[in-house]
Amino acid sequence: MSSVVICVDVMGGDEGPEPVLRGIDAALAADEHLEVLAAGPERIVVPLADKRQRVRALVAEQAIAMDDDPISAVMKKRRSSIVLGCRALRRGDAQGLFSAGSTGAVTAAATAFVTPLRHERAGALRPVRPCITSALPNRAGGLTVFCDMGANPDVEPSDMVRFAQMGAAYARAVLDVRAPRVALLSNGTEDSKGSLFTKACFPLLRDQIEGFVGNCEGDGVVSGDYDVVVADGFAGNIALKAMEGSAKLLMNELKSTFLGSVRGRICGLVMRGSLNDLKKRLSGDSRGGAMLLGVRGVVLIGHGATSSEAVMNGTLSAASAVRAGLVESISTALDSGQADGEQCL
Amino acid sequence: MSSVVICVDVMGGDEGPEPVLRGIDAALAADEHLEVLAAGPERIVVPLADKRQRVRALVAEQAIAMDDDPISAVMKKRRSSIVLGCRALRRGDAQGLFSAGSTGAVTAAATAFVTPLRHERAGALRPVRPCITSALPNRAGGLTVFCDMGANPDVEPSDMVRFAQMGAAYARAVLDVRAPRVALLSNGTEDSKGSLFTKACFPLLRDQIEGFVGNCEGDGVVSGDYDVVVADGFAGNIALKAMEGSAKLLMNELKSTFLGSVRGRICGLVMRGSLNDLKKRLSGDSRGGAMLLGVRGVVLIGHGATSSEAVMNGTLSAASAVRAGLVESISTALDSGQADGEQCL
Numbered sequence: 001m002s003s004v005v006i007c008v009d010v011m012g013g014d015e016g017p018e019p020v021l022r023g024i025d026a027a028l029a030a031d032e033h034l035e036v037l038a039a040g041p042e043r044i045v046v047p048l049a050d051k052r053q054r055v056r057a058l059v060a061e062q063a064i065a066m067d068d069d070p071i072s073a074v075m076k077k078r079r080s081s082i083v084l085g086c087r088a089l090r091r092g093d094a095q096g097l098f099s100a101g102s103t104g105a106v107t108a109a110a111t112a113f114v115t116p117l118r119h120e121r122a123g124a125l126r127p128v129r130p131c132i133t134s135a136l137p138n139r140a141g142g143l144t145v146f147c148d149m150g151a152n153p154d155v156e157p158s159d160m161v162r163f164a165q166m167g168a169a170y171a172r173a174v175l176d177v178r179a180p181r182v183a184l185l186s187n188g189t190e191d192s193k194g195s196l197f198t199k200a201c202f203p204l205l206r207d208q209i210e211g212f213v214g215n216c217e218g219d220g221v222v223s224g225d226y227d228v229v230v231a232d233g234f235a236g237n238i239a240l241k242a243m244e245g246s247a248k249l250l251m252n253e254l255k256s257t258f259l260g261s262v263r264g265r266i267c268g269l270v271m272r273g274s275l276n277d278l279k280k281r282l283s284g285d286s287r288g289g290a291m292l293l294g295v296r297g298v299v300l301i302g303h304g305a306t307s308s309e310a311v312m313n314g315t316l317s318a319a320s321a322v323r324a325g326l327v328e329s330i331s332t333a334l335d336s337g338q339a340d341g342e343q344c345l
Numbered sequence: 346m347s348s349v350v351i352c353v354d355v356m357g358g359d360e361g362p363e364p365v366l367r368g369i370d371a372a373l374a375a376d377e378h379l380e381v382l383a384a385g386p387e388r389i390v391v392p393l394a395d396k397r398q399r400v401r402a403l404v405a406e407q408a409i410a411m412d413d414d415p416i417s418a419v420m421k422k423r424r425s426s427i428v429l430g431c432r433a434l435r436r437g438d439a440q441g442l443f444s445a446g447s448t449g450a451v452t453a454a455a456t457a458f459v460t461p462l463r464h465e466r467a468g469a470l471r472p473v474r475p476c477i478t479s480a481l482p483n484r485a486g487g488l489t490v491f492c493d494m495g496a497n498p499d500v501e502p503s504d505m506v507r508f509a510q511m512g513a514a515y516a517r518a519v520l521d522v523r524a525p526r527v528a529l530l531s532n533g534t535e536d537s538k539g540s541l542f543t544k545a546c547f548p549l550l551r552d553q554i555e556g557f558v559g560n561c562e563g564d565g566v567v568s569g570d571y572d573v574v575v576a577d578g579f580a581g582n583i584a585l586k587a588m589e590g591s592a593k594l595l596m597n598e599l600k601s602t603f604l605g606s607v608r609g610r611i612c613g614l615v616m617r618g619s620l621n622d623l624k625k626r627l628s629g630d631s632r633g634g635a636m637l638l639g640v641r642g643v644v645l646i647g648h649g650a651t652s653s654e655a656v657m658n659g660t661l662s663a664a665s666a667v668r669a670g671l672v673e674s675i676s677t678a679l680d681s682g683q684a685d686g687e688q689c690l
Contacts, residue, residue, distance in 0.1 A: 139594050153532055153540040187498055187582035195498040195579040218583040219590025234540040235583050237532035238563040238576075242584040243591035245564025249484050250595050253627065257619045264619060267612035274602045274609060282598065 003033040004319040006298075007085040007094035010040030010048075011063040012101035013306040017044050020100070023311020027319075028054055030312065034319050037094045039081040058093075060084045070104030074112060082106055086113035089297035096318035098288065100302030100311065107132065107151050107292055107301075114295040117327070119162060119334040128162045128334060129155060130294030131233070132301070133170055134240075137282055140224025145171045145180070147230060149290060150237035157201040160184070160230055164209045165333040166293040167228040173329035174321050180227035182209050183216035185235055191215065197232070205230070218242070247282065288314025291321070293330060298322050348378040349664040351643075352430040354444035355385030355393075356408040358651040362389050365445070368656020372664075373399055375657065379664050382439045384426040403438075405429045415449030419457060427451055431458035434642035441663035443633065445647030445656065452477065452496050452637055452646075459640040462672070464507060464679040473507045473679060474500060475639030476578070477646070478515060479585075482627055485569025490516045490525070492575060494635060495582035502546040505529070505575055509554045510678040511638040512573040518674035519666050525572035527554050528561035530580055536560065542577070550575070563587070592627065633659025636666070638675060643667050 008024055010017045017040060024036050035054045038045040045057035060081035064073045074083060085097045086109045099106050107130065116127035131148035138144045147167045152159065164182050171180040184205055186194040193215055194202065205212045213226065218239050221229050231239065258268035268275075288310055289302035298321045302314045353369055355362045362385060369381050380399045383390040390402035405426035409418045419428060430442045431454045444451050452475065461472035476493035483489045492512045497504065509527050516525040529550055531539040538560055539547065550557045558571065563584050566574050576584065603613035613620075633655055634647035643666045647659045 137594070139597055150532055153538075185583060187495055187579050193498075195577075198579075217590075218586030218588075219593065221587060222590045222594045231583075232540075234532050234543075235580060238530060238580050239583050239587040241563030242566060242587040243563075245562075245567045246588035246591040247595055248564065249482070249567045250592055250627065252484055253623055254599075257616070257623050260619070263615050267616050270608050271602070271612050274605070278598050278602050282595065 001031070001033045002323060003035060004096065004322045005035045005037055005094040006096040006098055006315050006318045006322075007037040007039055007058065007088050008311070008315055009081045009085050009097070009099035009101055010038050010044055011060070011081045012099040012302065013311070014066065015306060019306060019308040020311050021048065022308035023315065024048075024055065025052075026308060026312035027315035028052065031316055031319060034315070036315070037085075037088055039085045039088070058084055058088060064101060064105045066102050068102065068105065070102055070108045073102075074105055074108040082109045083113060086110050086299075089114045089295075089299070094297075095322040096298035096300065098300045098302065098311070098314040098318050100289070100306035100314070103132065103150070103290070103301050106299065110292050110295050110297075110299045114297050114299065117294050117296060117331050117334055121158065128166070128294045129159050130292050131163045131166060132236075132290050133167060133293050134290045135170075135175060135287060136222060136243075138222045138224035142224060142227075143175055144221055144224070144226055145175070145228045146221050146236065146240070147228075147293065148233040148236045149240050150233045151292070152233040153237075154234070155232045157197070157204050160201040160232065161204050161208050162294070162334065164205055164212070164228065164230045166330050167230060168209065168211065169329040169333040170291070170293060170326065171227045173324045173326045175227070177227045180211050181225070182212045182228040182230065183214060183220055183226040184212075185218070185220070185229055185231035185239065186215035187217065189215050189217060189220075251279070288312075288317045296327055296331075298326055346376070346378045347668060348380060349441065349667045350380045350382055350439040351441040351443055351660050351663045351667075352382040352384055352403065352433050352439035353656070353660055354426045354430050354442070354446055355383050355389055356405070356426045357444040357446035357647065358656070359411065360651060364651060364653040365656050366393065367653035368651075368660065369393075369400065370397075371653060371657035372660035373397065376661055376664060379660070381660070382430075382433055384430045384433070403429055403433060409447060409450045411447050413447065413450065415447055415453045418447075418450055419453040427454045428458060431455050431644075434459045434640075434644070439642075440667040441643035441645065443645045443647065443656070443659040443663050445634070445651035445659070448477065448495065448635070448646050451644065455637050455640050455642075455644045459642050459644065462639050462641060462676050462679055466503065473511070473639045474504050475637050476508045476511060477581075477635050478512060478638050479635045480515075480520060480632060481567060481588075483567045483569035487569060487572075488520055489566060489569070489571055490520070490573045491566050491581065491585070492573075492638065493578040493581045494585050495578045496637070497578040498582075499579070500577045502542070502549050505546040505577065506549050506553050507639070507679065509550055509557070509573065509575045511675050512575060513554065513556065514674040514678040515636070515638060515671065516572045518669045518671045520572070522572045525556050526558045526570070527556050527573040527575065528558055528565055528571040530563070530565070530574055530576035530584065531560035532562065534560050534562060534565075596624070633657075633662045641672055641676075643671055
């Protein structure tokens with residue numbers, strides 16, 4: 001395996017630096033060709049780097065809190081671990097970044113400070129809008145790439161073509177899906193269904209995306225019928241949070257069902273291990289978080305309430321996406337996409 | 346209890362008329378002041394009415410199939426059970442309609458053939474856009490009214506005010522919530538979050554809806570923090586289907602977990618009754634379906650794959666909404682709402 005440098009934001013995560021440091025150690029132990037650039041306060045990252053051969057320190061005296069306004073925090077806190085991590089990506093000091101900090105702040109910082117990927121539009125090369133992407137477990141036992149999950153609440157139809165190209169490149173490079181089936185999130189599966197916006201996206205996707213199979217409904221994200229589901233960041237975020245809410249409701253109700261009787265409690269005890277495995281499999285922790293596609297570097301955003309296991313998985317996933325050539329695949333997909341021409345001006 | 350006539354579409358439902366007929370009988374047995382106007386083919390509804398004192402026949406020789414295009418089917422099949430049921434509502438031959446037929450066709454037929462409720466806009470009384478509404482079980486053990494779930498993929502911000510008024514009236518009249526907390530479905534809870542569209546809705550809702558508490562995310566639909574969640578029909582449908590997809594994924598995974606080991610199978614057997622109760626509680630069957638608000642009559646739309654229990658519950662729910670004065674409450678809420686004035690022209 002080739003050696004890869006991943007910058008890890010020590011200040012990301014609601015639980016403070018402790019689980020992040022344990023996660024770094026676990027990742028280093030699991031991957032002997034991994035190097036970590038640890039971004040955080042001097043008192044934490046310098047001793048860490050001193051004691052470990054494959055860790056370097058990136059001293060960042062500021063931290064962006066989960067409740068800071070993302071854009072203004074990124075603009076004001078230029079010495080924060082998130083901003084310095086993104087600049088390290090830009091300089092090539094690292095090929096990937098893992099942060100369990102604020103999704104909004106990581107997205108804003110990466111958009112501002114990492115070199116954007118470009119696509120041709122109206123005869124000029126223009127930066128793409130980065131989109132937040134995850135590979136979610138589906139009912140067929142596989143994974144479905146879902147983007148955009150919230151970076152861009154308002155986009156143009158031509159942006160959706162870019163999201164589809166990037167999502168499909170992710171499916172090919174990281175998930176090894178040879179010919180991804182790409183669907184457009186809509187309010188019905190028929191070609192005629194949709195809002196005015198998705199109806200404008202439909203013909204562009206049909207003409208420009210190989211493997212485009214049409215509209216899907218909200219349950220298409222996890223049905224296993226599609227490898228990539230594309231949405232604007234508003235609809236995508238709503239679908240994602242709705243799925244999380246529904247899963248939480250069901251888990252709560254299940255817990256009450258088990259706790260509601262003696263035989264239920266006994267079964268709960270007997271099945272505890274398997275149910276915890278199931279919970280872990282369906283949570284994002286096993287893949288470490290969501291990926292921001294569209295910049296020249298692998299950017300992985302963990303959950304705020306993160307565990308050392310999630311940090312380990314996130315760091316290893318970032319390294320594996322670097323080795324899989326994710327950024328190069330996306331760049332090629334954007335290059336080889338039909339130029340937008342005039343229809344989206 | 347006052348006597349109420351509910352028109353029941355005998356041809357609705359993927360399972361054919363049999364479960365509908367059993368559901369009608371069960372509803373009649375449960376409510377001695379209920380009368381049913383059974384809409385369907387002569388060979389079915391006439392013998393039914395002959396044998397039962399509280400059933401009258403509405404002969405409808407056409408049926409709209411689940412896969413018919415809703416709007417053209419409603420326009421062409423004027424003698425279908427759905428269209429004739431809607432006309433019966435308009436004439437006052439029934440106060441409510443229950444159909445487990447195509448949601449699109451029932452919505453189109455009710456919009457075309459039942460008298461619309463009106464609201465003042467720019468000095469004139471105009472028909473409201475009907476919206477599809479359900480009361481979904483939430484994590485606090487209560488119900489949250491969710492509208493629009495799919496009738497209107499593209500609306501104006503002022504339509505969203507109407508949906509909020511109608512949803513809140515439903516919560517007050519049917520669910521006995523004295524002061525409903527109303528939220529706008531968005532991609533974040535902060536006031537500044539949203540798409541351009543929801544940002545245009547926000548100030549209108551804040552100024553015109555008593556009990557408006559701001560934005561909620563997709564998980565707000567089932568969190569129990571809100572009594573009413575308002576969305577356009579595109580976002581609402583996506584959230585609804587995403588929740589269904591997530592629940593189905595989780596139930597499948599649970600099933601595999603239980604079937605995956607001998608101890609799991611034993612626990613599955615032991616807990617089967619409780620798990621089925623849970624499934625029933627979370628499915629729409631206990632309330633019979635979704636309600637179309639905005640017309641002068643109670644219109645309840647069941648799932649296509651319906652059971653006799655769902656037909657019974659739907660028919661009884663429709664009767665109970667009639668007795669609760671749902672239509673009058675909505676009409677009052679629309680009347681007493683601030684007139685839209687110029688801001689939405």
